[in-house]
Amino acid sequence: MGIHEAAVKRRRTGEFTAIAVFLAPALLVIGIFIIYPIIQSFITSGYEWNGYSSAKTFIGLDNWKKLLTDSTFWGAFRNNILVMVLSIVIQMPIGLALATFLNRAGKKANIAKVIWFIPMLMSSVAIGYLFRYALDPTTGFVTAISKAFGGGKVDLLGNPGTVLLTCIFIIAWQFTPFYMVYYMAGYGGISADIHEAAMIDGATEKDYFWNIALPLLKPSIKSAVVLSIVGSLKYFDLVYVMTDGGPSHASELMATYMYDTAFKSYQMGYASAIASGMFILISVIAIVTMKLLNRKED
Amino acid sequence: MTKTKKRFKPSSVITAILVAFWFVVCLIPFVFMIMCTLKNQKQLMKFGVFSLPKSFDLSNYVEVFTGNIWHYFLNSVIVMAVTLVILLLFSAFAAYPLSRWKFKLNKPIYALVVACMSVPIHVTLLPIFMMAVGTGLYDSIWALVGPYVAFNLPISVFILVTFMASIPKELEEAADIDGCGRYGRFWKIMLPLSKPGLSTLVIYDGVNIWNEFSFALTLTQTSANRTLPLAVNEFQGQYSMNIPMIMTVLFVSILPMIIVYIFTKDKLIEGMMAGAVKG
Numbered sequence: 202m203g204i205h206e207a208a209v210k211r212r213r214t215g216e217f218t219a220i221a222v223f224l225a226p227a228l229l230v231i232g233i234f235i236i237y238p239i240i241q242s243f244i245t246s247g248y249e250w251n252g253y254s255s256a257k258t259f260i261g262l263d264n265w266k267k268l269l270t271d272s273t274f275w276g277a278f279r280n281n282i283l284v285m286v287l288s289i290v291i292q293m294p295i296g297l298a299l300a301t302f303l304n305r306a307g308k309k310a311n312i313a314k315v316i317w318f319i320p321m322l323m324s325s326v327a328i329g330y331l332f333r334y335a336l337d338p339t340t341g342f343v344t345a346i347s348k349a350f351g352g353g354k355v356d357l358l359g360n361p362g363t364v365l366l367t368c369i370f371i372i373a374w375q376f377t378p379f380y381m382v383y384y385m386a387g388y389g390g391i392s393a394d395i396h397e398a399a400m401i402d403g404a405t406e407k408d409y410f411w412n413i414a415l416p417l418l419k420p421s422i423k424s425a426v427v428l429s430i431v432g433s434l435k436y437f438d439l440v441y442v443m444t445d446g447g448p449s450h451a452s453e454l455m456a457t458y459m460y461d462t463a464f465k466s467y468q469m470g471y472a473s474a475i476a477s478g479m480f481i482l483i484s485v486i487a488i489v490t491m492k493l494l495n496r497k498e499d
Numbered sequence: 500m501t502k503t504k505k506r507f508k509p510s511s512v513i514t515a516i517l518v519a520f521w522f523v524v525c526l527i528p529f530v531f532m533i534m535c536t537l538k539n540q541k542q543l544m545k546f547g548v549f550s551l552p553k554s555f556d557l558s559n560y561v562e563v564f565t566g567n568i569w570h571y572f573l574n575s576v577i578v579m580a581v582t583l584v585i586l587l588l589f590s591a592f593a594a595y596p597l598s599r600w601k602f603k604l605n606k607p608i609y610a611l612v613v614a615c616m617s618v619p620i621h622v623t624l625l626p627i628f629m630m631a632v633g634t635g636l637y638d639s640i641w642a643l644v645g646p647y648v649a650f651n652l653p654i655s656v657f658i659l660v661t662f663m664a665s666i667p668k669e670l671e672e673a674a675d676i677d678g679c680g681r682y683g684r685f686w687k688i689m690l691p692l693s694k695p696g697l698s699t700l701v702i703y704d705g706v707n708i709w710n711e712f713s714f715a716l717t718l719t720q721t722s723a724n725r726t727l728p729l730a731v732n733e734f735q736g737q738y739s740m741n742i743p744m745i746m747t748v749l750f751v752s753i754l755p756m757i758i759v760y761i762f763t764k765d766k767l768i769e770g771m772m773a774g775a776v777k778g
Contacts, residue, residue: 219681220596224608227593227652234649235615238623238630245625298517313518315761316525322756324710324728327749330735334742335531340543342531374524382767389769435619438712442732456621463625464717473625480622487617 239480245473252469264474274475277446277453278482284369284454285433289426291373296380297422301410303381304388321378329442332371333358358444361451368440368452375439376432380425387421388414423494430490434483455479535746536560543743559747568751570723571730578640578726579708582647586704587697590652594659594693595685599671609660615653620646620713631718640726642718647711651704658703662696663689695769702767706756727752 246264250257268274299317303310320328335341338356347355357367391414399409437456440446446453446461459479463472535543536559596602597609627646628637636642666689674684712728719725722733731748738744760767 215681216600216602220600220602222682223592223596223685226589227612227656228608230589230645230649230652231612231615234627234646235618235623238626239618241626241629242622295517295521298514299521302514302518313522314764317521318760318764319529319757320525322706322760323753324712326710326712326728326731327753330731330745331528331532331749334535334745335528337742340742342527374528386769431617435621437621442712456619459621460624460713469625476619476622476625479619483617483619 239477242473242477242480245470246477248470248473250469251467252463253467260470264471265478267471268474268478273450273453273458274455274478276450277455277458280365280452281434281436281454283365284372284436285430287366287369288372288376288429288433291369292377292380292429293422293425295373296377296425297384297418299377299381300384300388301414303385305406317381318378320375321382323375325375325438326442328371328375329439333443336367359448361448364444364448364452368443371443372433372436372439376429380429383425383428384418384421387418390421391417426494427487427490431483431487434486435479455482532746532750535743536750538743540741540743559743560751562744563747563751567722568730568748571725571727574640574725575709575727578643578647579705582644582651582708583701583705585644586648586651586655587700589648590655590659590700591690591693591697592685593652593656594663595689597656598660598663599668599689612653612656616657620650624713624717627714628717637718638720638724640719640724643711643714643726646714646718647708651707655700655704658700659693659696662693666692695766698763698766699769702759702763705759709756 247259247261248257249260249263303314306313323331336343336355336357338344338354338359341355343355343357347353357363395413395417396409399413404413435456436454437460440452440454441457441460444452446457450458455475456479459472459475462468462475537556539556539558593612597605597612623646631637631642670688670692671684674688679687710728711726715726715729716732719729722729725733731745731752734748735745
């Protein structure tokens with residue numbers, strides 16, 4: 202008995218050590234570069250500080266009070282929400298349609314698979330600059346097309362009324378391929394026999410899509426929606442490069458506002474409050490969405 | 500959607516239109532970019548974007564390749580390689596117990612790692628910037644490795660856990676009987692069998708790291724220490740309004756990833772399948 206217990210205990214401690222050894226590196230990295238910085242951001246949000254001087258004044262919740270009434274921040278939040286909603290509305294159906302086409306077309310459509318995915322391989326910066334010049338009112342192609350039809354110069358990025366929508370379309374251009382591949386992967390999980398059986402039973406391709414494939418793709422669609430929501434709310438690179446939130450905050454996002462507050466006006470305390478506020482908003486929206494999506498299943 | 504059963508298929512017409520439309524949408528910006536690279540600024544201003552270049556003028560490419568783009572390229576390669584090695588090793592380590600062993604903290608730890616996927620990098624940007632300054636790593640490519648590993652870790656662990664869970668338990672049990680310890684089983688059984696999952700991550704994370712912008716912008720300063728996405732930024736300053744030159748830099752910087760994708764596209768999809776279906 203005693204010997205057996207000791208052996209079990211040794212096995213247990215051995216297992217505990219092994220678990221700790223295997224998990225330690227990942228948890229350490231996450232702790233240092235994700236969790237500690239989040240806590241640090243919340244702490245810094247209580248100070249007024251320019252980032253380099255030693256003058257760091259504790260001001261309590263003043264930054265948070267300012268944040269609650271900061272119309273630029275809430276305007277940026279509204280823009281983020283618009284990006285989120287339109288990204289889902291535009292990217293999900295097109296991504297699904299393209300994936301459906303590629304799935305049915307098979308190997309023949311290999312060129313499409315390459316060309317349609319290219320936007321996803323470009324860095325956001327590259328896309329940002331590409332479109333900045335492509336949409337340039339004098340040399341860009343939109344102006345070129347407009348002139349070909351007898352129109353005048355078109356300045357989509359310089360106009361507060363069109364800038365955000367233009368950004369949203371470019372973001373859709375960039376990310377639709379990602380969801381396309383995501384749904385292709387979803388299709389890959391559906392056995393080919395199911396399609397064959399449906400066809401034998403006299404179903405049309407349309408019946409197959411609406412009544413069989415779509416319900417089976419539901420888990421993929423759900424996680425794609427969550428990914429899209431989180432991605433839209435923390436969006437930064439492309440807008441930063443293309444418009445930097447302008448003109449007059451018309452395309453400002455929470456992340457671009459935070460970056461400019463920190464590294465252009467050197468208000469580190471307030472920038473931390475923006476970042477922390479952003480973190481809270483994204484977490485709440487992500488959790489609520491996941492709860493809603495999972496409840497519908499029952 | 501109401502189902503109308505006609506012999507004439509409007510759906511195939513719609514499909515054809517959509518397919519053609521998306522080809523145009525994807526290609527126009529690229530055509531614009533490539534056309535620009537073959538012209539000089541004067542030709543672009545005088546004849547417009549879509550006029551065919553008079554001759555195939557490759558001088559923009561010559562200028563880019565003889566310029567200082569190589570050190571950006573080298574920096575990107577080093578950061579990507581170092582990050583990937585650490586990232587894949589740490590992810591595989593973590594995924595092993597999380598996918599195979601029962602212990603009390605398994606679920607909470609896994610949930611924590613997955614939750615990190617939705618953390619916006621901007622909430623960590625300032626503190627990480629401070630840390631980089633504090634440790635003296637600021638303005639060197641090594642400052643990028645830590646954050647890159649951390650922010651690619653959650654999705655990598657997630658995909659690898661799903662992947663490892665599908666490896667038959669019997670293989671491990673056989674090794675256990677043969678006297679392989681817990682660590683031996685990881686190195687000799689799990690790691691080699693996870694190769695398809697790992698190679699997906701090389702592509703998926705590789706593209707992310709290659710294109711990363713926010714940390715690179717914040718944590719490095721001098722051009723000698725910057726990565727390729729920032730080269731565009733700097734050339735932009737150097738050539739101000741020389742659009743053909745900037746387009747050439749853009750095209751050169753995205754070319755490696757396009758080439759990699761052409762050869763590995765099926766792998767990428769295969770690997771996403773592991774994450775997508777159950778996610």
